[in-house]
Amino acid sequence: MKILLVHNFYKLSGGEDKVFKAEKDLLIQNGHDVITYTKSNNEIDEYQPIEKLKLITSTSFSQRVYEQIDLLLKKHKPDICHVHNFLPLISPSVFYACSNNKIPTILTLHNYRLMCTNGLLFRDGHICEECVSSSAYHSVLKKCYRNSHLQTYAVARMLEKNKDVWFNLIDGFFCLSHFAKQKFIEHGLPKDKITVKPNFIDDGELFKKNEALKSTKSEYLIYVGRLEINKGTRLLKRLAESIDKEIVVIGEGPLENKLHSCRNINIIGKKSREETLAYVNRAKALILPSISYEGGLPLTALEAFSCRTPVIATNIGSMKSMIQHEETGLLFDSNSIESFNSCVNQVYSNPELIDRIINQAYHYLKTVYTKQYSYQLLIDNYNEAILSNENPS
Secondary structure (H helix, E strand, O other): EEEEEEEOOOOOOHHHHHHHHHHHHEEEOOEEEEEEEEEEEEHHHOOOOHHHHHHHHOOOOOOOHHHHHHHHHHHHHEEEEEEOOOOOOOOOOOHHHHHHHHOEEEEHHHHHHHHOOOOEEOOOOOOHHHHOOOOOOHHOOOOHHHHOOOOOOOOOHHHHHHHHHHHHOOOOOEEEEEEHHHHHHHHHHOOOHHHEOOOOOOOHHHHHHHHHHHHOOOOOOEEEEEOOOOHOOOHHHHHHHOOOOOOEEEEEOHHHHHHOOOOOEEEEOOOOOOOOHHHHHHHEEEOOOOOOOOOOOOOHHHHHHHOOOOOOEEEEHHHHOOOOOOOOEEEEOOOOOHHHHHHHHHHOOOOOHHHHHHHHHHHHHHOOHHHHHHHHHHHHHHHHHHHHHOOOO
């Protein structure tokens, strides 16, 4: 099968960028002919002021990108196009180009961008679903995207002007959790076009590495991720102040300085994947204090499962739908320090429960989050989209 993969890279590399590369490698390993079309937000740094101003309209539709993709489609004639992120440089023009060339398309919904300008369903420190059932223009006054009226308007304009695209020009959607799927159905996306396909980890190599890393657990807890409000950085500080345990923090971000005053927190900065795995492998538990929904279960949680390190997470959104309390992890109420402390106490004082949790989480990982499972979902949905495109109703 010949597949065009499309992705707009972020300035700071994150989970979506890693998934794009992992799925590209997976398809190539299975013998498919993969063509890529990518942009990077780093390109914006080189823009002249007038070019940056033009993003207000080109975010909704980029004629330049349309023409580039149109040429690419005519040259390579792919069987299908799979889009990951298209904001802001690629724009929905990719879907128009594919439609006009009769190429079926799949879009991975890594976040909630199709119904929320910042993609998080989160603003001013709390969950917000105002635009799930109303116009995205409501977000402009609130500066939901990058705290900017103008940039928020550009994204809201893109969402409102291209509503027909989501419903008529895209043949199928992947989302990362059943919780996310339900939110998109509430927004109006057709239920029969949405498939839940969690992210996967490179299980073979990762399990080999973790076998080699096997060691006695240390006494510290660990947090891995960006240090920003929706990831629960302020909550992490409150949690750390409530227990007499060291919390190792791997990551960086705008709220890093908020954690320096906490004596229990040891910030060691950004680390390589191998170094991070070594820390997670030795940790007593991984903490996921996110106060936003999350699109799916973070890759860090999957790596913790593979290390047989228990996960303590807030009981909201995708994490609640993908982690079963006292079965594959421990869930706590983000509004209750006592709830968190109870989970921590179980990690340190209830070895029988923790052994059951880590073994069941490991089994869950090897059942649902493997390359083989993800590859089969990719190919099944590609084939279905191709067939649907050949025989439109």
